[in-house]
Amino acid sequence: MNDVLVGIDIGTTHCKIGLFDVKGCLIDVVRYVNRVYNNGDGYYYDPEEIWQSVEQGLIKVLSSAGRDKLVAIGIxxxxxxxxLVSTEDGRSYTPFIPWFDMRATEKVRFIQEKIRQLDVFSKTGLRVSYKHGLPKLIWLKDKKGELPLNVKWLSAADYIAFKLTGVMATDYTLAARTFAYDLENNKWNDELISTMGIRVNIFPKVVESGTSIGFLKGEMLSKLRLAGDIPVCICGHDHLCAAFGAGVVTLGTVLDSMGTAETLVGVTPSRRLRETEWNTGFSFGKHVVEGYYFWMGGLPASGGSVEWIRSMMSDPPLNYDDLSELLAHAPQGPTGILYFPYLAGGSSPVSSIPLEGAFVGLKRSHKRHDVAKAILEGAAYEVEYMRQVAEENLNVEMNNIIAVGGGVQNKYWLNIKANVFSRPIKVIAMPEVALMGAAFLAALKTGYFSSVEEVYQGINTETHIVYPDDDLSALYRRQYKRYAQFQKYLKQYYTSI
Known part of the structure; x- marks a missing residue:
């Protein structure tokens, strides 16, 4: 009999349930598409559909466990x-309102008029956005006239944990993304919540990321054919669980999550958030590893730029093999084209400016492969810009870069990035790093592992290093300086209009 761990990840596109052994080997994983609906008010997910996906997925992956012992479930x-969920009968009072739904945009302006933004940032680590829970609640209150006394606001992970245990709670990484949590004092920001006309107790209790909120209830034990006390843990924000799974838990280490959007997550000492942090444009919060904060920046259309150029160059779009073959014809070194990857707005350091994508330096001599390569270069330059902003403002050298996500399959892109960064990139082949991070964080916080160090000593996942070429890197560093200069011009232009 072996020990096994379960991770559950409720993502934007898929709901995933994974079974791992204690060395990090993915034994089984199932994925279900999260269908998105629109009811006129905006986009939503059906909570019952997502719950059914989780329940079916758990049944399936645990059938792979045989007689193995389940240590913990991390979500x-x-x-x-x-x-919103009823505290009386557990039924959903509303559907899931997703992060990307923009119905609460007007409520952001309402909040901004009532607060001193820097003061609230110092507590929340955030600039208010339509994405956050508090403006969504204000929208719901205005829509319905009043909110019932017997409901709680739960995130997606919180809801699944509630369905498994009957306990309503959240962790501090998810609490923070409501714009209603006080990081400095580790509690809900009562004054801010009340000022917005929302009752404070609409939010659940907050626990440390990865700690058990309770055990699988009897009904679930029976369905899953399990026995004993199986701890269920809310492990938090998916990017932070991915950071934990990838080993981004020390100062100077940065997670580069390469997907349709690209996210950088770094580690910083716990700190009072003031104007310096505000000026970075990043969001901040508590890391899932005790004693640290994280900083986070994002480029909305990184891999999205690759998808765009695939469709622009061919109808139907170029497949990935054809794109790789096209790129293989490009000469080594910078193309001389500067591409600014702002198809969905700017990255976190400049996201307040309504930037749009641009090419600079196109010539008649440029070929299709040059333009395709310039897309990869531009996304790499922008991510390097984010890394430098973090390094310069937070006084932490960011030299240890770990890459995960679908983009790591593009070896050509990784080579460009290593040359732009002038630093090696550690690539983790494991496709489900967030799932693994949730599973292992739950095992750590419930006592299966005695320390963070013990977690990583035992994990045996496939990795490789992509090293920069010194000569090419020198050329790319010069080109990056041109990129940074033209970026200033773009900011000035779009600010003026």
Whole structure:
């Protein structure tokens, strides 16, 4: 009999349930598509559909466990997606309102008029956005006239944990994404919540990321054919669970999550958030590892730029093999084209400016492969810009870069990035790092592992290093300086209009 762990990840596109052994080997994983609906008010997910996916997925992956012993269940999810649930009968009072739904945009302006933004940032680590839970609750209150006394606001991970245990709670990484949590004092920001006309107790209790909120209830034990006390843990924000799974738990280590959007997550000492942090444009919060904060920046259309150029160059779009073959014809070194990857707005350091994508330096001599390569270069330059902003403002050298996500399959892109960064990139082949992070964080916080160090000593996942070429890197560093200069011009232009 072996020990096994379960991770659950409620993402924007898929609900995933994974079974791991204690060395990090993915034994089994199932994925279900999270269908998105629109009811006229905006987009939503059906909570019962998502719950049924989780229940079916647990039954399936645990059938792979045989007589193995389940140590813990760790749950992670997209951050700002939430719903109201009845405390009396456990039924959903609203559907899930996803992070990307913009119905609460007007409520952001309402909040901004009532607060001193820097003061509230010092507590929340955030600039208010339509994504966050508090503006969504204000929208719901205005829509319905009043909110019932017997409901709680739960994130996606919180809701699944409630369905498994009957306990309503959240962790501090998900609590923080409501814009209603006070990081400095580790409690709900009562004054801010009340000022917005929302009752404070609409939010659940907050626990440390990864700690058990309770055990699988009897009904679930029976369905899953399990026995004993199986701890269920809310492990938090999916990007932070991915950071934990990838080993981004020390100063100077940065997670580069390469997907349709690209996210950088770094580690910083716990700190009072003031104007310096505000000026970075990043969001901040408590890391899942005790004693640290994280900083987070994002580029909305990184891999999205690759998808765009695939469709622009061919109808139907170029497949990935054809794109790789096209890129293989490009000469080594910078193309000389500067691409600014702002198809969905700017990255976190400049997200307040309504930037749009641009090419600079196109010539008649440029070929299709040059333009395709320039897309990869531009996304790499922008991520390097984010890394430098973090390094310069937070006084931490960010030299240890760990890459995960679908983009790591593009070796050509990784080579460009290593040359732009002038630093090696550690690549983790494991496709389900957030799932693994949730599972292992739950095992750590419930006492299966005695320390963070013990977790990583035992994990045996496939990795490799992509090293920069010194000569090419020198050329790319010069080109990056041109990129940074033209970026200033773009900011000035779009600010003026």
């Amino acid at each position: 992670t999810s997209m951050a700002e997606t939430g719903l």
